[in-house]
């Protein structure tokens with residue numbers, strides 16, 4: 001039985017922990033208060049917002065089978081949204097998402113998926129790993145106060161590449177690979193309205209604007225009735241305005257939302273904006289995970305493949321297959 005540390009309780013880290021915990025001693029560390037990583041939900045009184053990942057699809061047989069299992073367990077549902085393509089304020093295409101190509105969401109919230117996967121796991125939340133050291137064949141983890149959090153035979157990094165890059169010692173070849181991956185930012189604006197809005201759609205991709213996405217979160221299956229809107233900036237606008245004051249960001253996103261949707265946001269009872277510094281990554285062509293048997297270091301996450309929930313799952317599955325022979 002190996003002692004294994006996993007840093008990151010997003011989907012890739014949780015899938016890994018569940019697979020390894022039966023035969024090994026596994027501890028999962030995450031700096032956040034809850035699990036699920038970017039599959040996140042924000043609560044504000046009677047309003048709730050999936051302000052990270054919006055929905056997901058399954059293209060591979062393995063992930064499709066996993067989705068069927070979660071669907072049967074009621075952990076996810078199918079979002080049959082009225083979808084629109086916007087160019088600026090003009091709707092250029094519309095369709096209803098149907099059962100032919102399923103758009104899945106966690107039910108009743110996106111963060112349910114993490115909550116269901118973390119039930120039988122030894123979790124250390126609100127624990128940010130500040131440094132890692134390889135010494136005498138073991139990995140030691142340290143927090144910001146340089147307090148040691150344990151010694152482990154194997155270390156799995158299940159966090160975005162730029163965050164992995166800050167931990168991996170510079171003399172590891174893997175350090176450069178992490179540092180070379182560009183992850184893009186995104187701002188998520190959340191609007192809660194006390195009355196239904198005069199729009200006939202639930203989800204929209206937007207082009208020719210600084211926002212790329214609008215969703216009526218409350219139209220997803222199992223959500224409470226209050227009208228909850230999520231607006232995402234484009235990655236380009238977020239990258240260019242990553243250090244802008246939050247009120248400046250919010251005012252710009254409100255103006256863009258109004259210009260595109262025609263909805264006056266001043267009626268919103270709740271408005272907040274969240275910055276995702278490492279939201280998305282373009283499709284990658286290198287290996288889907290990392291495993292170094294000598295250093296007993298492994299890594300997985302969406303960034304090895306593409307900024308998608310399915311990619312996080314596929315990367316973890318690829319890494320687990322490689323680890324089978326080594327553990």
Ligand SMILES: Cc1cc2nc3c(=O)[nH]c(=O)nc-3n(C[C@H](O)[C@H](O)[C@H](O)COP(=O)(O)OP(=O)(O)OC[C@H]3O[C@@H](n4cnc5c(N)ncnc54)[C@H](O)[C@@H]3O)c2cc1C
Pocket residue numbers: 007008009010011012013029030031032035036037038039051052053054055056057127128129130158159160163186188232276278279280300301302303306307308309310311312
């Ligand atoms: C705004 C936005 C919209 C998105 N929309 C979609 C979508 O519609 N469809 C889709 O398929 N995907 C979407 N995604 C992407 C999807 O959310 C990710 O691909 C997936 O959740 C990544 O999972 P992961 O396990 O690889 O990483 P993460 O979910 O990022 O998990 C990494 C975890 O590591 C933790 N961590 C980081 N550093 C440390 C540290 N030093 N110590 C301890 N813990 C640490 C973090 O707190 C986090 O919980 C979106 C993402 C964002 C942000």
